Amino acid sequence: MTDRLDEALSLIDRAQYEEEGEFDVERGYVFTSLAAAENGNPLFWDDDVAQEITGGPVAPPSMISVWFRPHHWVPGRETSGLPLQVHFDLKEMLELPEAVMTGNEVVFGEPVRPGDRLSTRQFLRSVSDEKTTKLGTGRFWVIDVEYSNQREEFVARETWTGFGYRRQA
Amino acid sequence: MSTTPHVSSKLLLSDVTVGDEVPALDVDVSTTTIVLGALASRDWRPMHHDRTFAQERNGTRDIFMNAPHQATYFERYLTDWSGPHGRLGRMKFRILASVFPGDTMTFRGVVDGVSTDDAGCGWADLTVTLTVGDTTVSECSARIALPVDATDNPWDRHNEDWKP
Incomplete structure:
Protein backbone atom coordinates (compact mmCIF):
# COMPACT_ATOMS: atom_id res chain seq x y z
CA MET A 1 0.00 0.00 0.00
CA THR A 2 2.91 2.36 0.68
CA ASP A 3 3.99 2.15 -2.97
CA ARG A 4 0.45 2.79 -4.13
CA LEU A 5 0.09 5.76 -1.78
CA ASP A 6 3.44 7.12 -2.96
CA GLU A 7 2.24 6.76 -6.55
CA ALA A 8 -0.89 8.73 -5.70
CA LEU A 9 1.04 11.41 -3.86
CA SER A 10 3.42 11.78 -6.80
CA LEU A 11 0.49 13.00 -8.92
CA ILE A 12 -0.25 15.98 -6.70
CA ASP A 13 -0.31 19.28 -8.63
CA ARG A 14 0.41 17.59 -11.99
CA ALA A 15 -1.94 18.46 -14.87
CA GLN A 16 -3.78 15.32 -16.00
CA TYR A 17 -6.42 14.49 -18.58
CA GLU A 18 -6.07 17.70 -20.58
CA GLU A 19 -8.88 17.32 -23.06
CA GLU A 20 -11.58 18.99 -25.08
CA GLY A 21 -15.22 18.20 -24.40
CA GLU A 22 -16.82 15.49 -26.53
CA PHE A 23 -19.57 17.83 -27.69
CA ASP A 24 -20.50 21.50 -27.90
CA VAL A 25 -22.45 23.14 -25.12
CA GLU A 26 -26.06 22.71 -26.19
CA ARG A 27 -29.43 23.96 -25.09
CA GLY A 28 -31.19 20.62 -24.93
CA TYR A 29 -29.17 19.66 -21.90
CA VAL A 30 -29.65 23.14 -20.46
CA PHE A 31 -33.42 22.75 -20.62
CA THR A 32 -33.29 19.23 -19.19
CA SER A 33 -31.19 20.43 -16.27
CA LEU A 34 -33.48 23.40 -15.67
CA ALA A 35 -36.46 21.06 -15.69
CA ALA A 36 -34.78 18.68 -13.25
CA ALA A 37 -34.39 21.50 -10.72
CA GLU A 38 -37.57 23.35 -11.77
CA ASN A 39 -35.42 26.42 -12.37
CA GLY A 40 -37.56 29.12 -13.97
CA ASN A 41 -34.86 31.78 -14.32
CA PRO A 42 -35.93 33.71 -17.45
CA LEU A 43 -32.29 34.23 -18.34
CA PHE A 44 -32.32 30.64 -19.60
CA TRP A 45 -35.87 30.39 -20.93
CA ASP A 46 -36.46 33.78 -22.57
CA ASP A 47 -34.09 34.73 -25.40
CA ASP A 48 -35.07 38.40 -25.17
CA VAL A 49 -34.10 38.48 -21.50
CA ALA A 50 -30.86 36.64 -22.29
CA GLN A 51 -30.07 39.10 -25.08
CA GLU A 52 -30.73 42.10 -22.85
CA ILE A 53 -28.76 40.87 -19.85
CA THR A 54 -25.94 38.69 -21.19
CA GLY A 55 -25.87 39.42 -24.92
CA GLY A 56 -27.42 36.06 -25.78
CA PRO A 57 -28.19 32.65 -24.33
CA VAL A 58 -25.97 31.27 -21.59
CA ALA A 59 -25.87 27.98 -19.70
CA PRO A 60 -26.45 27.83 -15.95
CA PRO A 61 -23.06 28.14 -14.27
CA SER A 62 -23.73 25.13 -12.04
CA MET A 63 -23.84 22.92 -15.14
CA ILE A 64 -20.13 23.34 -15.74
CA SER A 65 -19.17 19.70 -15.12
CA VAL A 66 -21.95 18.45 -17.43
CA TRP A 67 -20.01 19.46 -20.54
CA PHE A 68 -17.24 16.99 -19.74
CA ARG A 69 -19.09 13.93 -18.64
CA PRO A 70 -18.33 11.25 -21.25
CA HIS A 71 -21.02 9.52 -23.25
CA HIS A 72 -22.12 6.29 -21.61
CA TRP A 73 -21.41 4.45 -24.83
CA VAL A 74 -19.47 5.26 -27.96
CA PRO A 75 -19.01 2.95 -30.95
CA GLY A 76 -15.61 1.33 -30.79
CA ARG A 77 -14.93 2.30 -27.21
CA GLU A 78 -14.54 -0.86 -25.14
CA THR A 79 -15.09 0.62 -21.72
CA SER A 80 -17.46 3.30 -20.55
CA GLY A 81 -15.72 6.60 -19.99
CA LEU A 82 -15.79 8.00 -16.50
CA PRO A 83 -16.18 11.63 -15.45
CA LEU A 84 -13.58 13.05 -13.12
CA GLN A 85 -11.13 10.33 -14.08
CA VAL A 86 -8.58 11.23 -11.39
CA HIS A 87 -11.17 10.29 -8.77
CA PHE A 88 -11.59 6.84 -10.26
CA ASP A 89 -7.84 6.43 -10.74
CA LEU A 90 -7.39 7.03 -7.02
CA LYS A 91 -10.03 4.44 -6.12
CA GLU A 92 -8.13 1.85 -8.12
CA MET A 93 -4.68 2.98 -7.08
CA LEU A 94 -5.53 2.95 -3.37
CA GLU A 95 -7.69 -0.19 -3.61
CA LEU A 96 -10.77 1.56 -2.26
CA PRO A 97 -13.79 -0.04 -3.95
CA GLU A 98 -16.40 2.56 -2.99
CA ALA A 99 -16.31 6.32 -3.21
CA VAL A 100 -18.59 9.31 -2.79
CA MET A 101 -18.21 13.01 -3.38
CA THR A 102 -18.50 14.94 -0.14
CA GLY A 103 -17.89 18.50 -1.24
CA ASN A 104 -17.66 20.82 -4.20
CA GLU A 105 -16.55 24.41 -4.74
CA VAL A 106 -16.75 26.25 -8.03
CA VAL A 107 -15.40 29.65 -9.01
CA PHE A 108 -17.07 30.95 -12.16
CA GLY A 109 -15.45 33.07 -14.86
CA GLU A 110 -16.72 33.91 -18.33
CA PRO A 111 -20.27 32.70 -19.02
CA VAL A 112 -20.66 29.42 -20.90
CA ARG A 113 -22.74 29.76 -24.06
CA PRO A 114 -24.43 27.27 -26.37
CA GLY A 115 -21.98 26.36 -29.11
CA ASP A 116 -18.93 26.74 -26.90
CA ARG A 117 -16.43 23.88 -26.96
CA LEU A 118 -14.74 23.79 -23.57
CA SER A 119 -11.42 22.32 -22.55
CA THR A 120 -10.41 20.98 -19.19
CA ARG A 121 -7.58 19.58 -17.14
CA GLN A 122 -7.55 17.89 -13.77
CA PHE A 123 -5.19 18.32 -10.81
CA LEU A 124 -4.97 16.14 -7.73
CA ARG A 125 -4.34 18.55 -4.86
CA SER A 126 -4.23 16.32 -1.77
CA VAL A 127 -4.77 12.84 -0.31
CA SER A 128 -5.57 12.52 3.40
CA ASP A 129 -4.38 10.09 6.01
CA GLU A 130 -6.67 7.12 6.53
CA LYS A 131 -10.00 8.12 8.13
CA THR A 132 -13.00 6.18 9.38
CA THR A 133 -16.50 7.56 8.81
CA LYS A 134 -19.93 5.97 9.08
CA LEU A 135 -19.50 4.81 5.48
CA GLY A 136 -16.27 2.95 6.10
CA THR A 137 -12.50 3.41 6.27
CA GLY A 138 -10.60 5.18 3.54
CA ARG A 139 -9.10 8.45 2.42
CA PHE A 140 -10.34 11.87 1.39
CA TRP A 141 -8.87 13.55 -1.67
CA VAL A 142 -9.19 16.93 -3.32
CA ILE A 143 -9.25 17.36 -7.09
CA ASP A 144 -9.30 20.63 -9.05
CA VAL A 145 -10.82 20.73 -12.51
CA GLU A 146 -10.02 23.81 -14.57
CA TYR A 147 -12.19 24.81 -17.52
CA SER A 148 -11.58 27.20 -20.40
CA ASN A 149 -13.44 28.02 -23.60
CA GLN A 150 -12.33 27.95 -27.23
CA ARG A 151 -11.01 31.49 -26.83
CA GLU A 152 -8.82 30.23 -23.96
CA GLU A 153 -10.79 32.33 -21.51
CA PHE A 154 -11.12 31.10 -17.94
CA VAL A 155 -14.59 29.66 -17.46
CA ALA A 156 -14.45 27.93 -14.11
CA ARG A 157 -12.41 26.08 -11.57
CA GLU A 158 -14.16 23.28 -9.77
CA THR A 159 -12.76 21.72 -6.61
CA TRP A 160 -14.10 18.33 -5.58
CA THR A 161 -13.58 16.52 -2.30
CA GLY A 162 -14.02 12.76 -2.59
CA PHE A 163 -13.94 9.97 -0.05
CA GLY A 164 -12.82 6.54 -1.21
CA TYR A 165 -13.49 3.76 1.26
CA ARG A 166 -13.97 0.12 2.14
CA ARG A 167 -17.24 -0.70 3.82
CA GLN A 168 -16.99 -2.04 7.36
CA ALA A 169 -17.17 -5.84 7.49
CA MET B 1 -42.83 19.30 -7.28
CA SER B 2 -41.70 22.39 -5.45
CA THR B 3 -43.24 25.58 -4.25
CA THR B 4 -41.74 28.26 -6.46
CA PRO B 5 -41.09 31.67 -4.93
CA HIS B 6 -41.63 34.77 -7.00
CA VAL B 7 -38.71 35.34 -9.35
CA SER B 8 -37.78 38.92 -8.56
CA SER B 9 -37.03 41.19 -11.49
CA LYS B 10 -33.89 42.94 -10.28
CA LEU B 11 -32.62 42.68 -6.75
CA LEU B 12 -30.11 45.45 -6.07
CA LEU B 13 -27.22 45.28 -3.63
CA SER B 14 -28.81 48.14 -1.70
CA ASP B 15 -31.90 45.98 -1.17
CA VAL B 16 -29.85 43.47 0.83
CA THR B 17 -28.51 43.62 4.37
CA VAL B 18 -26.60 41.18 6.52
CA GLY B 19 -28.98 38.86 8.31
CA ASP B 20 -31.63 38.94 5.60
CA GLU B 21 -33.31 35.59 5.19
CA VAL B 22 -34.04 34.16 1.76
CA PRO B 23 -37.57 32.72 1.53
CA ALA B 24 -37.51 28.98 2.20
CA LEU B 25 -38.02 26.57 -0.69
CA ASP B 26 -39.56 23.12 -0.27
CA VAL B 27 -39.01 20.42 -2.88
CA ASP B 28 -40.65 17.00 -2.76
CA VAL B 29 -38.23 14.40 -4.09
CA SER B 30 -39.33 11.38 -6.09
CA THR B 31 -37.42 8.63 -7.80
CA THR B 32 -38.00 10.56 -11.01
CA THR B 33 -36.45 13.69 -9.47
CA ILE B 34 -33.25 11.81 -8.70
CA VAL B 35 -33.02 9.91 -11.97
CA LEU B 36 -33.87 12.99 -14.05
CA GLY B 37 -31.23 15.03 -12.24
CA ALA B 38 -28.60 12.33 -12.67
CA LEU B 39 -29.27 12.01 -16.39
CA ALA B 40 -29.49 15.78 -16.87
CA SER B 41 -26.03 16.04 -15.37
CA ARG B 42 -24.84 13.09 -17.49
CA ASP B 43 -24.04 11.09 -14.37
CA TRP B 44 -24.57 7.47 -15.35
CA ARG B 45 -23.37 5.92 -12.11
CA PRO B 46 -25.85 3.27 -10.96
CA MET B 47 -26.31 4.45 -7.39
CA HIS B 48 -28.36 7.32 -8.84
CA HIS B 49 -30.79 5.12 -10.77
CA ASP B 50 -30.44 1.49 -9.60
CA ARG B 51 -31.91 0.80 -6.17
CA THR B 52 -30.39 -2.67 -5.85
CA PHE B 53 -26.93 -1.33 -6.65
CA ALA B 54 -27.32 1.52 -4.16
CA GLN B 55 -28.42 -0.83 -1.43
CA GLU B 56 -25.85 -3.53 -2.05
CA ARG B 57 -22.82 -1.45 -2.98
CA ASN B 58 -23.35 1.84 -1.19
CA GLY B 59 -25.26 0.49 1.79
CA THR B 60 -27.96 3.14 1.38
CA ARG B 61 -31.68 2.53 1.67
CA ASP B 62 -32.38 3.67 -1.89
CA ILE B 63 -30.89 5.58 -4.80
CA PHE B 64 -29.78 9.06 -3.81
CA MET B 65 -29.38 12.49 -5.40
CA ASN B 66 -26.02 13.17 -7.04
CA ALA B 67 -23.88 16.16 -6.17
CA PRO B 68 -24.19 18.02 -9.52
CA HIS B 69 -27.98 17.89 -9.22
CA GLN B 70 -27.79 19.37 -5.75
CA ALA B 71 -25.61 22.12 -7.22
CA THR B 72 -28.31 23.02 -9.73
CA TYR B 73 -30.85 23.29 -6.92
CA PHE B 74 -28.57 25.63 -4.97
CA GLU B 75 -28.18 27.82 -8.07
CA ARG B 76 -31.93 27.81 -8.66
CA TYR B 77 -32.60 28.77 -5.02
CA LEU B 78 -30.14 31.67 -5.19
CA THR B 79 -31.33 33.06 -8.50
CA ASP B 80 -35.00 32.68 -7.56
CA TRP B 81 -34.03 35.24 -4.92
CA SER B 82 -31.70 37.46 -6.95
CA GLY B 83 -33.53 37.48 -10.25
CA PRO B 84 -31.78 37.04 -13.60
CA HIS B 85 -29.29 39.88 -13.08
CA GLY B 86 -27.75 37.95 -10.18
CA ARG B 87 -24.54 36.29 -11.37
CA LEU B 88 -22.99 33.46 -9.42
CA GLY B 89 -19.34 34.03 -8.66
CA ARG B 90 -18.57 31.20 -6.30
CA MET B 91 -20.43 28.32 -4.76
CA LYS B 92 -19.20 25.74 -2.27
CA PHE B 93 -21.14 22.98 -0.68
CA ARG B 94 -20.55 20.06 1.61
CA ILE B 95 -22.75 16.99 1.57
CA LEU B 96 -23.41 15.57 5.02
CA ALA B 97 -26.16 13.07 4.25
CA SER B 98 -28.04 11.71 1.26
CA VAL B 99 -31.36 12.75 -0.29
CA PHE B 100 -33.67 9.85 -1.11
CA PRO B 101 -36.98 9.38 -2.93
CA GLY B 102 -39.81 10.38 -0.61
CA ASP B 103 -37.80 13.10 1.12
CA THR B 104 -38.84 16.73 1.19
CA MET B 105 -35.87 19.03 0.78
CA THR B 106 -36.03 22.44 2.42
CA PHE B 107 -33.61 25.17 1.38
CA ARG B 108 -33.04 28.11 3.71
CA GLY B 109 -30.61 30.96 3.17
CA VAL B 110 -29.24 33.89 5.09
CA VAL B 111 -27.08 36.81 3.95
CA ASP B 112 -23.70 36.76 5.71
CA LEU B 146 -25.85 41.88 -7.64
CA PRO B 147 -26.29 45.19 -9.47
CA VAL B 148 -25.09 48.11 -7.38
CA ASP B 149 -27.71 50.35 -8.98
CA ALA B 150 -30.43 50.25 -11.61
CA THR B 151 -27.95 50.77 -14.45
CA ASP B 152 -25.40 48.17 -13.34
CA ASN B 153 -25.29 44.65 -14.75
CA PRO B 154 -22.85 42.10 -13.25
CA TRP B 155 -22.96 40.09 -16.48
CA ASP B 156 -21.15 42.95 -18.25
CA ARG B 157 -18.07 42.33 -16.13
CA HIS B 158 -15.07 40.54 -17.63
CA ASN B 159 -11.39 39.94 -16.85
CA GLU B 160 -10.13 42.35 -14.17
CA ASP B 161 -13.65 43.60 -13.49
CA TRP B 162 -14.81 40.11 -12.47
CA LYS B 163 -13.16 38.87 -9.26
CA PRO B 164 -15.33 36.24 -7.64
Whole structure:
Protein backbone atom coordinates (compact mmCIF):
# COMPACT_ATOMS: atom_id res chain seq x y z
CA MET A 1 0.00 0.00 0.00
CA THR A 2 2.91 2.36 0.68
CA ASP A 3 3.99 2.15 -2.97
CA ARG A 4 0.45 2.79 -4.13
CA LEU A 5 0.09 5.76 -1.78
CA ASP A 6 3.44 7.12 -2.96
CA GLU A 7 2.24 6.76 -6.55
CA ALA A 8 -0.89 8.73 -5.70
CA LEU A 9 1.04 11.41 -3.86
CA SER A 10 3.42 11.78 -6.80
CA LEU A 11 0.49 13.00 -8.92
CA ILE A 12 -0.25 15.98 -6.70
CA ASP A 13 -0.31 19.28 -8.63
CA ARG A 14 0.41 17.59 -11.99
CA ALA A 15 -1.94 18.46 -14.87
CA GLN A 16 -3.78 15.32 -16.00
CA TYR A 17 -6.42 14.49 -18.58
CA GLU A 18 -6.07 17.70 -20.58
CA GLU A 19 -8.88 17.32 -23.06
CA GLU A 20 -11.58 18.99 -25.08
CA GLY A 21 -15.22 18.20 -24.40
CA GLU A 22 -16.82 15.49 -26.53
CA PHE A 23 -19.57 17.83 -27.69
CA ASP A 24 -20.50 21.50 -27.90
CA VAL A 25 -22.45 23.14 -25.12
CA GLU A 26 -26.06 22.71 -26.19
CA ARG A 27 -29.43 23.96 -25.09
CA GLY A 28 -31.19 20.62 -24.93
CA TYR A 29 -29.17 19.66 -21.90
CA VAL A 30 -29.65 23.14 -20.46
CA PHE A 31 -33.42 22.75 -20.62
CA THR A 32 -33.29 19.23 -19.19
CA SER A 33 -31.19 20.43 -16.27
CA LEU A 34 -33.48 23.40 -15.67
CA ALA A 35 -36.46 21.06 -15.69
CA ALA A 36 -34.78 18.68 -13.25
CA ALA A 37 -34.39 21.50 -10.72
CA GLU A 38 -37.57 23.35 -11.77
CA ASN A 39 -35.42 26.42 -12.37
CA GLY A 40 -37.56 29.12 -13.97
CA ASN A 41 -34.86 31.78 -14.32
CA PRO A 42 -35.93 33.71 -17.45
CA LEU A 43 -32.29 34.23 -18.34
CA PHE A 44 -32.32 30.64 -19.60
CA TRP A 45 -35.87 30.39 -20.93
CA ASP A 46 -36.46 33.78 -22.57
CA ASP A 47 -34.09 34.73 -25.40
CA ASP A 48 -35.07 38.40 -25.17
CA VAL A 49 -34.10 38.48 -21.50
CA ALA A 50 -30.86 36.64 -22.29
CA GLN A 51 -30.07 39.10 -25.08
CA GLU A 52 -30.73 42.10 -22.85
CA ILE A 53 -28.76 40.87 -19.85
CA THR A 54 -25.94 38.69 -21.19
CA GLY A 55 -25.87 39.42 -24.92
CA GLY A 56 -27.42 36.06 -25.78
CA PRO A 57 -28.19 32.65 -24.33
CA VAL A 58 -25.97 31.27 -21.59
CA ALA A 59 -25.87 27.98 -19.70
CA PRO A 60 -26.45 27.83 -15.95
CA PRO A 61 -23.06 28.14 -14.27
CA SER A 62 -23.73 25.13 -12.04
CA MET A 63 -23.84 22.92 -15.14
CA ILE A 64 -20.13 23.34 -15.74
CA SER A 65 -19.17 19.70 -15.12
CA VAL A 66 -21.95 18.45 -17.43
CA TRP A 67 -20.01 19.46 -20.54
CA PHE A 68 -17.24 16.99 -19.74
CA ARG A 69 -19.09 13.93 -18.64
CA PRO A 70 -18.33 11.25 -21.25
CA HIS A 71 -21.02 9.52 -23.25
CA HIS A 72 -22.12 6.29 -21.61
CA TRP A 73 -21.41 4.45 -24.83
CA VAL A 74 -19.47 5.26 -27.96
CA PRO A 75 -19.01 2.95 -30.95
CA GLY A 76 -15.61 1.33 -30.79
CA ARG A 77 -14.93 2.30 -27.21
CA GLU A 78 -14.54 -0.86 -25.14
CA THR A 79 -15.09 0.62 -21.72
CA SER A 80 -17.46 3.30 -20.55
CA GLY A 81 -15.72 6.60 -19.99
CA LEU A 82 -15.79 8.00 -16.50
CA PRO A 83 -16.18 11.63 -15.45
CA LEU A 84 -13.58 13.05 -13.12
CA GLN A 85 -11.13 10.33 -14.08
CA VAL A 86 -8.58 11.23 -11.39
CA HIS A 87 -11.17 10.29 -8.77
CA PHE A 88 -11.59 6.84 -10.26
CA ASP A 89 -7.84 6.43 -10.74
CA LEU A 90 -7.39 7.03 -7.02
CA LYS A 91 -10.03 4.44 -6.12
CA GLU A 92 -8.13 1.85 -8.12
CA MET A 93 -4.68 2.98 -7.08
CA LEU A 94 -5.53 2.95 -3.37
CA GLU A 95 -7.69 -0.19 -3.61
CA LEU A 96 -10.77 1.56 -2.26
CA PRO A 97 -13.79 -0.04 -3.95
CA GLU A 98 -16.40 2.56 -2.99
CA ALA A 99 -16.31 6.32 -3.21
CA VAL A 100 -18.59 9.31 -2.79
CA MET A 101 -18.21 13.01 -3.38
CA THR A 102 -18.50 14.94 -0.14
CA GLY A 103 -17.89 18.50 -1.24
CA ASN A 104 -17.66 20.82 -4.20
CA GLU A 105 -16.55 24.41 -4.74
CA VAL A 106 -16.75 26.25 -8.03
CA VAL A 107 -15.40 29.65 -9.01
CA PHE A 108 -17.07 30.95 -12.16
CA GLY A 109 -15.45 33.07 -14.86
CA GLU A 110 -16.72 33.91 -18.33
CA PRO A 111 -20.27 32.70 -19.02
CA VAL A 112 -20.66 29.42 -20.90
CA ARG A 113 -22.74 29.76 -24.06
CA PRO A 114 -24.43 27.27 -26.37
CA GLY A 115 -21.98 26.36 -29.11
CA ASP A 116 -18.93 26.74 -26.90
CA ARG A 117 -16.43 23.88 -26.96
CA LEU A 118 -14.74 23.79 -23.57
CA SER A 119 -11.42 22.32 -22.55
CA THR A 120 -10.41 20.98 -19.19
CA ARG A 121 -7.58 19.58 -17.14
CA GLN A 122 -7.55 17.89 -13.77
CA PHE A 123 -5.19 18.32 -10.81
CA LEU A 124 -4.97 16.14 -7.73
CA ARG A 125 -4.34 18.55 -4.86
CA SER A 126 -4.23 16.32 -1.77
CA VAL A 127 -4.77 12.84 -0.31
CA SER A 128 -5.57 12.52 3.40
CA ASP A 129 -4.38 10.09 6.01
CA GLU A 130 -6.67 7.12 6.53
CA LYS A 131 -10.00 8.12 8.13
CA THR A 132 -13.00 6.18 9.38
CA THR A 133 -16.50 7.56 8.81
CA LYS A 134 -19.93 5.97 9.08
CA LEU A 135 -19.50 4.81 5.48
CA GLY A 136 -16.27 2.95 6.10
CA THR A 137 -12.50 3.41 6.27
CA GLY A 138 -10.60 5.18 3.54
CA ARG A 139 -9.10 8.45 2.42
CA PHE A 140 -10.34 11.87 1.39
CA TRP A 141 -8.87 13.55 -1.67
CA VAL A 142 -9.19 16.93 -3.32
CA ILE A 143 -9.25 17.36 -7.09
CA ASP A 144 -9.30 20.63 -9.05
CA VAL A 145 -10.82 20.73 -12.51
CA GLU A 146 -10.02 23.81 -14.57
CA TYR A 147 -12.19 24.81 -17.52
CA SER A 148 -11.58 27.20 -20.40
CA ASN A 149 -13.44 28.02 -23.60
CA GLN A 150 -12.33 27.95 -27.23
CA ARG A 151 -11.01 31.49 -26.83
CA GLU A 152 -8.82 30.23 -23.96
CA GLU A 153 -10.79 32.33 -21.51
CA PHE A 154 -11.12 31.10 -17.94
CA VAL A 155 -14.59 29.66 -17.46
CA ALA A 156 -14.45 27.93 -14.11
CA ARG A 157 -12.41 26.08 -11.57
CA GLU A 158 -14.16 23.28 -9.77
CA THR A 159 -12.76 21.72 -6.61
CA TRP A 160 -14.10 18.33 -5.58
CA THR A 161 -13.58 16.52 -2.30
CA GLY A 162 -14.02 12.76 -2.59
CA PHE A 163 -13.94 9.97 -0.05
CA GLY A 164 -12.82 6.54 -1.21
CA TYR A 165 -13.49 3.76 1.26
CA ARG A 166 -13.97 0.12 2.14
CA ARG A 167 -17.24 -0.70 3.82
CA GLN A 168 -16.99 -2.04 7.36
CA ALA A 169 -17.17 -5.84 7.49
CA MET B 1 -42.83 19.30 -7.28
CA SER B 2 -41.70 22.39 -5.45
CA THR B 3 -43.24 25.58 -4.25
CA THR B 4 -41.74 28.26 -6.46
CA PRO B 5 -41.09 31.67 -4.93
CA HIS B 6 -41.63 34.77 -7.00
CA VAL B 7 -38.71 35.34 -9.35
CA SER B 8 -37.78 38.92 -8.56
CA SER B 9 -37.03 41.19 -11.49
CA LYS B 10 -33.89 42.94 -10.28
CA LEU B 11 -32.62 42.68 -6.75
CA LEU B 12 -30.11 45.45 -6.07
CA LEU B 13 -27.22 45.28 -3.63
CA SER B 14 -28.81 48.14 -1.70
CA ASP B 15 -31.90 45.98 -1.17
CA VAL B 16 -29.85 43.47 0.83
CA THR B 17 -28.51 43.62 4.37
CA VAL B 18 -26.60 41.18 6.52
CA GLY B 19 -28.98 38.86 8.31
CA ASP B 20 -31.63 38.94 5.60
CA GLU B 21 -33.31 35.59 5.19
CA VAL B 22 -34.04 34.16 1.76
CA PRO B 23 -37.57 32.72 1.53
CA ALA B 24 -37.51 28.98 2.20
CA LEU B 25 -38.02 26.57 -0.69
CA ASP B 26 -39.56 23.12 -0.27
CA VAL B 27 -39.01 20.42 -2.88
CA ASP B 28 -40.65 17.00 -2.76
CA VAL B 29 -38.23 14.40 -4.09
CA SER B 30 -39.33 11.38 -6.09
CA THR B 31 -37.42 8.63 -7.80
CA THR B 32 -38.00 10.56 -11.01
CA THR B 33 -36.45 13.69 -9.47
CA ILE B 34 -33.25 11.81 -8.70
CA VAL B 35 -33.02 9.91 -11.97
CA LEU B 36 -33.87 12.99 -14.05
CA GLY B 37 -31.23 15.03 -12.24
CA ALA B 38 -28.60 12.33 -12.67
CA LEU B 39 -29.27 12.01 -16.39
CA ALA B 40 -29.49 15.78 -16.87
CA SER B 41 -26.03 16.04 -15.37
CA ARG B 42 -24.84 13.09 -17.49
CA ASP B 43 -24.04 11.09 -14.37
CA TRP B 44 -24.57 7.47 -15.35
CA ARG B 45 -23.37 5.92 -12.11
CA PRO B 46 -25.85 3.27 -10.96
CA MET B 47 -26.31 4.45 -7.39
CA HIS B 48 -28.36 7.32 -8.84
CA HIS B 49 -30.79 5.12 -10.77
CA ASP B 50 -30.44 1.49 -9.60
CA ARG B 51 -31.91 0.80 -6.17
CA THR B 52 -30.39 -2.67 -5.85
CA PHE B 53 -26.93 -1.33 -6.65
CA ALA B 54 -27.32 1.52 -4.16
CA GLN B 55 -28.42 -0.83 -1.43
CA GLU B 56 -25.85 -3.53 -2.05
CA ARG B 57 -22.82 -1.45 -2.98
CA ASN B 58 -23.35 1.84 -1.19
CA GLY B 59 -25.26 0.49 1.79
CA THR B 60 -27.96 3.14 1.38
CA ARG B 61 -31.68 2.53 1.67
CA ASP B 62 -32.38 3.67 -1.89
CA ILE B 63 -30.89 5.58 -4.80
CA PHE B 64 -29.78 9.06 -3.81
CA MET B 65 -29.38 12.49 -5.40
CA ASN B 66 -26.02 13.17 -7.04
CA ALA B 67 -23.88 16.16 -6.17
CA PRO B 68 -24.19 18.02 -9.52
CA HIS B 69 -27.98 17.89 -9.22
CA GLN B 70 -27.79 19.37 -5.75
CA ALA B 71 -25.61 22.12 -7.22
CA THR B 72 -28.31 23.02 -9.73
CA TYR B 73 -30.85 23.29 -6.92
CA PHE B 74 -28.57 25.63 -4.97
CA GLU B 75 -28.18 27.82 -8.07
CA ARG B 76 -31.93 27.81 -8.66
CA TYR B 77 -32.60 28.77 -5.02
CA LEU B 78 -30.14 31.67 -5.19
CA THR B 79 -31.33 33.06 -8.50
CA ASP B 80 -35.00 32.68 -7.56
CA TRP B 81 -34.03 35.24 -4.92
CA SER B 82 -31.70 37.46 -6.95
CA GLY B 83 -33.53 37.48 -10.25
CA PRO B 84 -31.78 37.04 -13.60
CA HIS B 85 -29.29 39.88 -13.08
CA GLY B 86 -27.75 37.95 -10.18
CA ARG B 87 -24.54 36.29 -11.37
CA LEU B 88 -22.99 33.46 -9.42
CA GLY B 89 -19.34 34.03 -8.66
CA ARG B 90 -18.57 31.20 -6.30
CA MET B 91 -20.43 28.32 -4.76
CA LYS B 92 -19.20 25.74 -2.27
CA PHE B 93 -21.14 22.98 -0.68
CA ARG B 94 -20.55 20.06 1.61
CA ILE B 95 -22.75 16.99 1.57
CA LEU B 96 -23.41 15.57 5.02
CA ALA B 97 -26.16 13.07 4.25
CA SER B 98 -28.04 11.71 1.26
CA VAL B 99 -31.36 12.75 -0.29
CA PHE B 100 -33.67 9.85 -1.11
CA PRO B 101 -36.98 9.38 -2.93
CA GLY B 102 -39.81 10.38 -0.61
CA ASP B 103 -37.80 13.10 1.12
CA THR B 104 -38.84 16.73 1.19
CA MET B 105 -35.87 19.03 0.78
CA THR B 106 -36.03 22.44 2.42
CA PHE B 107 -33.61 25.17 1.38
CA ARG B 108 -33.04 28.11 3.71
CA GLY B 109 -30.61 30.96 3.17
CA VAL B 110 -29.24 33.89 5.09
CA VAL B 111 -27.08 36.81 3.95
CA ASP B 112 -23.70 36.76 5.71
CA GLY B 113 -22.04 39.65 3.92
CA VAL B 114 -22.65 42.56 1.58
CA SER B 115 -19.72 44.27 -0.09
CA THR B 116 -18.40 46.09 -3.15
CA ASP B 117 -14.98 45.12 -4.51
CA ASP B 118 -12.32 47.44 -5.91
CA ALA B 119 -13.70 46.94 -9.43
CA GLY B 120 -17.07 48.26 -8.27
CA CYS B 121 -18.82 44.89 -8.35
CA GLY B 122 -21.45 44.33 -5.67
CA TRP B 123 -21.41 41.02 -3.82
CA ALA B 124 -23.75 39.21 -1.47
CA ASP B 125 -22.34 36.28 0.47
CA LEU B 126 -24.88 33.76 1.67
CA THR B 127 -25.11 30.53 3.60
CA VAL B 128 -27.71 28.12 2.31
CA THR B 129 -28.71 25.05 4.28
CA LEU B 130 -30.47 22.06 2.80
CA THR B 131 -32.40 19.99 5.31
CA VAL B 132 -34.62 16.94 5.17
CA GLY B 133 -36.77 16.92 8.31
CA ASP B 134 -34.40 17.58 11.18
CA THR B 135 -31.36 16.39 9.27
CA THR B 136 -28.95 18.82 7.64
CA VAL B 137 -28.13 17.25 4.31
CA SER B 138 -25.87 19.91 2.79
CA GLU B 139 -24.37 23.25 3.66
CA CYS B 140 -23.62 25.74 0.92
CA SER B 141 -21.79 29.03 0.88
CA ALA B 142 -22.25 31.19 -2.16
CA ARG B 143 -21.09 34.52 -3.51
CA ILE B 144 -23.40 36.17 -5.96
CA ALA B 145 -22.91 39.47 -7.78
CA LEU B 146 -25.85 41.88 -7.64
CA PRO B 147 -26.29 45.19 -9.47
CA VAL B 148 -25.09 48.11 -7.38
CA ASP B 149 -27.71 50.35 -8.98
CA ALA B 150 -30.43 50.25 -11.61
CA THR B 151 -27.95 50.77 -14.45
CA ASP B 152 -25.40 48.17 -13.34
CA ASN B 153 -25.29 44.65 -14.75
CA PRO B 154 -22.85 42.10 -13.25
CA TRP B 155 -22.96 40.09 -16.48
CA ASP B 156 -21.15 42.95 -18.25
CA ARG B 157 -18.07 42.33 -16.13
CA HIS B 158 -15.07 40.54 -17.63
CA ASN B 159 -11.39 39.94 -16.85
CA GLU B 160 -10.13 42.35 -14.17
CA ASP B 161 -13.65 43.60 -13.49
CA TRP B 162 -14.81 40.11 -12.47
CA LYS B 163 -13.16 38.87 -9.26
CA PRO B 164 -15.33 36.24 -7.64
